[in-house]
Amino acid sequence: MTHPAILTVDDDPAVSRAVARDLRRRYGERYRVVRAATGLEALDALREIKLRGEQVALLLADYRMPQMNGVQFLEAAMDLFPRARRVLLTAYADTDAAISAINVVDVDHYLLKPWNPPEEQLYPVVDALLDVWLASPDATSAEIRVVGHRWSAPSYKVRDFLARNLVPYRWHLADDPEGARLLSAAGLTGADVPLVVTAEGKSLVQPSEAELAASVGLTITPAADFYDVIVIGAGPAGLGAAVYGASEGLRTVLVERRATGGQAGQSSRIENYLGFPDGVSGSQLTERARRQALKFGAELLSAREVVALENTGSTRVVRFADDTRIAAHSVVLATGVSYRMLDVPGCADLTGRGVFYGSAATEAANCAGQEIYVVGGANSAGQAAVYFARYASHVHILIRAEDLRSSMSQYLVGQIEAIDNITVHPFTQVCASEGDEHLERLTLIDARTGNTRLVETSWLFIFIGAEPRTDWLDGVVARDSRGFVVTGPDLVVEGRRPAGWGLPRDPYHLECSVPGVFAAGDVRADSVKRVASAVGEGAMAISLVHRYLEAQ
Structure with missing residues (x-):
């Protein structure tokens, strides 16, 4: 195994040599120290390291650099090596910028130049950060x-x-x-x-x-049989509930079927989330929230599909697909939504072979120099189009409406209009997809004229509406006609509480038709489909869990 890398980037040759010298002196036997003179050069080095399947333990970047400053470099580097520890090198005059960078790119530490003597100013900081990196689940494993x-x-x-x-x-x-x-x-x-x-x-x-989850070190087996709260779904709402539940002393387990982050975790750039003026990728936000939940003691179960919710007196029982069970005093449903399938000939057979639901960031590099098609007019489609435009020769956005303004945030509409290799096609739908080994062509139809045309492409990314996928709750909690979970005041109709309620009070705001079961985020009927509101509802659900438990 090649030693993990410590990468330093500084445009001042003297400083660059000094930091590399000090690092090699103490860590050279266990780590490979890599130097770069600019942020762009450093990113190229990181990409090479990534392609070789090697690891990066620590990033040290100077704040003041031309073209790309240290904060911008660290933000870009997080997409390649999200678990690498991050240090910003600053002069005394830049300490305010360094402090703000803690919120922007989750900087672990900032060091003032010069750091002499390194035994007091540099090595203790680096020692602590490398210890944290080594303790992360995948840091010491081979590829x-x-x-x-x-x-x-x-x-x-x-x-x-x-x-x-x-x-x-x-x-x-x-x-x-x-x-x-x-x-x-x-x-x-x-x-x-x-x-x-x-x-x-x-x-x-x-x-x-x-x-797969078990083989890569993800937890799939619960540590206990009983909890205070089971959170189902690890999107923004579920992560918010897990962070607040665990931080407030509740025995909390977070159960996720696929991967933390949900649809938000696939977003290449979220730019309207409070506190991140430069935007944050979904994976970065998800990773921070996951680490935060684990720090407070929440348990995270991966690749576990919940197939049933059962009520046994005051206990709520969650049953998994393998027929195992865990129980709790309360449950938070935060399962979010899934993209609706595109029901046209050929799409089902070509899914995963050129037809993808969601941004499928793993495919971005493979799209280089090719034309791709994005179906959908909401924010997730716009974020994907902007992201893929960096790689593809041209991005075509297909929408049924006249323009994007009725369904997409203005900031994204402005970005799309400013990117030369993105074209929006109004009143246009896919009516067929074809290909043998993979997608090769699409048939598009103009809804105004009925005219069709054939386009050659190997890439179709679909973002068309959302479905809650709550069939497993049928007969247990009340849902609306589209399958979204009904909560709070909406359950009380003409003064009558839901059937079988049995308590001398109305349901709390996020409470379902079963006492002690709450819904948060996109799965809840009439929720605001935004990351910030989902996180807020996750936190609110925990406050209502406390109120419910105190009344028992």
């Missing part, structure tokens, strides 16, 4: 290798699962020399992909998400 076919839907699902859970891996095509060697070593052929080779050298053939 995970995935072997698959370029246009294999199961291979894409494995890569997407790992990427969304921020698990680093190295991707090999089955017909490349290294991929072929790994298949041969495992006694397999190209028909057996995807193959996942774990850090310990164990081979997993076409693994389920639960098997």
